[in-house]
Amino acid sequence: MSNTPFGGKDCNWADYKSAEIIVIPVPYDYTATWQKGADLGPEAIIEASAHVELYDIETDSEVHLHGIHTFELLHLPRSPEKLAQVIKQNFSSFTKDGKFPVMLGGNHSVTPGAVQALKDNFSDLTVLQLDAHADLRESYHGSMFNHACVMARIEEVCPTVQVGIRSMSREEFNRLDISRVFFEQDIFLRSDWIHKVVDLLSRNVYVTIDLDVFDPSIMPSTGTPEPGGLDWHQVIRLLEEVAEKKHVVGFDVVELKPNRHNRAPDFIAAKLVFKFLSYIFKNR
Numbered sequence: 227m228s229n230t231p232f233g234g235k236d237c238n239w240a241d242y243k244s245a246e247i248i249v250i251p252v253p254y255d256y257t258a259t260w261q262k263g264a265d266l267g268p269e270a271i272i273e274a275s276a277h278v279e280l281y282d283i284e285t286d287s288e289v290h291l292h293g294i295h296t297f298e299l300l301h302l303p304r305s306p307e308k309l310a311q312v313i314k315q316n317f318s319s320f321t322k323d324g325k326f327p328v329m330l331g332g333n334h335s336v337t338p339g340a341v342q343a344l345k346d347n348f349s350d351l352t353v354l355q356l357d358a359h360a361d362l363r364e365s366y367h368g369s370m371f372n373h374a375c376v377m378a379r380i381e382e383v384c385p386t387v388q389v390g391i392r393s394m395s396r397e398e399f400n401r402l403d404i405s406r407v408f409f410e411q412d413i414f415l416r417s418d419w420i421h422k423v424v425d426l427l428s429r430n431v432y433v434t435i436d437l438d439v440f441d442p443s444i445m446p447s448t449g450t451p452e453p454g455g456l457d458w459h460q461v462i463r464l465l466e467e468v469a470e471k472k473h474v475v476g477f478d479v480v481e482l483k484p485n486r487h488n489r490a491p492d493f494i495a496a497k498l499v500f501k502f503l504s505y506i507f508k509n510r
Contacts, residue, residue, distance in 0.1 A: 230269075231296040232499075234276025240293030247294045247503065248325045250316070254302055254309060254332040264449055267482035268330040271499065272296070274492040282504040289503045292510070306335045306369055313339030317476070321347045326506070328499060331480030333449070334361060334373040337434045341380050344475055348430035351384045351475070353377075354423070354468065356461065357436040358410070358452040360394035362401055373481075376434075387426045389413075389464065390439040393452050410454050420464050424471050431468060433477040433502075435461075437495060447491035448481050458494075462501055469505035477502060 232249040233239065242248070251268030280288050299316060303309050313329075317340045320327045329340055334357075345351045355361070355377060362381075366372040378401075380386055385406070392410040394402075406426055413419050442451035444458065468474060482495050 229298075230272055230276075232272050232275050232294055233278075233280075233290060239290050240295050242295050242297065242323075245293035245295035246324075246326055246507075247289075247292055248320050248327050249294060249296045249499075250320075250327060250329045251296070251298060252302065252309075252313065252329055252332040252336045254336055262449075263483035264331060264333040264481050266484050267332060267480070267495075270482060270484035270489075270492040271330050271479070271495045274489065275496040275499070277493060278496050278500050280500075282501065285504045285508045287504050287508055289500065289507050292507050306372065309335060310339035310342065314343040317343035318346065321475075327476040328503070329476070329478035329480075330499075331478060331482075334376045334434070334436055334480050336480060337376050337478055338379045338383075340476065340478065341383055341432055344430075344432055345383050348475055350428040351430050351432060352426075352428040353380050353384060353386045354427060354431055354433045355380075355386055355388045355436070356390050356433070356439040356456075356464075357388065358390060358392050358438040358455060359436070359450065360388065360391050360398040360402065360407075361436075362398040363395065364397070385428070387423055389423060390456050392454050393450075410456065413456065413460070420467050423464060424467050427468065427472050429473055430475050431472045432475055433465070433468065435477065435479045435498070436481045437479065437491070438481055440494075445491050445494060447483050447485050447488065449483050461498070462505075465502050466505045469502070469508070474506050 253265040253268050255265035361377040363374045366374040389408045438448040441455035
């Protein structure tokens with residue numbers, strides 16, 4: 227990782243003390259089981275963020291004025307279990323200091339530690355997962371903290387709602403709570419799906435966004451790009467509604483596997499971060 231802050235080298239908007247928003251890049255990909263490269267995702271998103279316009283037309287706001295500080299974690303362990311402990315400790319500190327955390331993965335193994343910390347502070351926490359994959363395996367490649375087991379670990383901590391799912395094993399299907407899953411094919415058949423998602427959420431929500439939730443025609447730079455998927459407007463309309471109706475306590479964007487020959491997905495991921503922050507801080 228370079229020392230470039232989110233927004234670019236000329237955009238060090240706030241020190242830790244004065245910033246309301248903390249961006250935490252976590253370049254972790256040790257549990258990848260096919261295409262590696264998600265560890266390069268945080269730096270690619272941060273690099274692309276320098277080219278995103280700071281004014282958001284839709285919300286008539288400039289969210290960076292709330293102060294955004296980039297906080298790099300040092301000495302990431304290889305073990306996903308130990309990684310969860312490191313992230314939990316840091317997120318506990320961010321919450322204690324009144325910061326809003328945004329984590330940039332890295333693969334999806336980064337999420338459980340954040341959820342564990344936030345659950346300690348928000349007893350009614352629900353995790354909203356946007357993803358192509360259920361990530362509900364009990365264990366995978368010898369680890370219960372593999373990226374394919376993320377939601378199984380999170381469901382041990384708090385309720386979840388899953389959106390955009392279109393790939394899973396039989397084992398995962400058998401443990402699903404169908405009433406809290408919005409399969410990709412069903413989303414295209416119903417106009418009220420966003421309201422149904424929001425109705426299932428508690429007051430306090432953490433959102434984890436695996437970029438393979440998007441149609442790979444606009445987001446090909448992921449480790450496992452599944453055919454189908456949501457488009458840009460479907461995703462941001464959901465995020466807007468969640469931000470308006472619920473109290474979002476943090477979010478992550480994970481599984482970008484950058485391709486130096488196609489930088490558009492990097493920019494889309496950076497724009498997504500700015501867009502969701504604009505919705506969240508619109509009325510704060």
